Amino acid sequence: MNQMPKEYYDLLHQLQAIDFVLVDLALYLNTHPNDYEAIRQFNERSLERRKLKKQFETQFGPLQQYGNSYSQYPWDWSKTPWPWQV
Known part of the structure; x- marks a missing residue:
């Protein structure tokens, strides 16, 4: 593999x-659903993640399957390495 x-x-x-921060905040919010500051942080990190995901996928290809990531032309799912292979 290159x-x-x-x-x-x-x-x-x-x-x-x-992703780690979002999981942690989601777990916290499950037990503290009225914590406005935690919700604000969750939404900020969600937006930041979307931007990073778009940047990554534009440069290196899709991260997720089943419609969660767009594909370039030609179909590029067969390109390696997959993120979990590095």
Whole structure:
């Protein structure tokens, strides 16, 4: 498998970090549904994640299947590596 550029790993690391924060905030909000500040943080991180995901997918291809990520032309799902392979 070919080595990917440094930006690939940097963006993937940022996405993983934001995903961790979003999971943590979601778990917290399950027990504290009226915490306005936590909801604000969750929404901010969600927006940040969408932007990073779009940037990653524009440069390196889709992250998710089943309509959660767009495909470029030609169909590019067979390109490697998959994010979980790096």
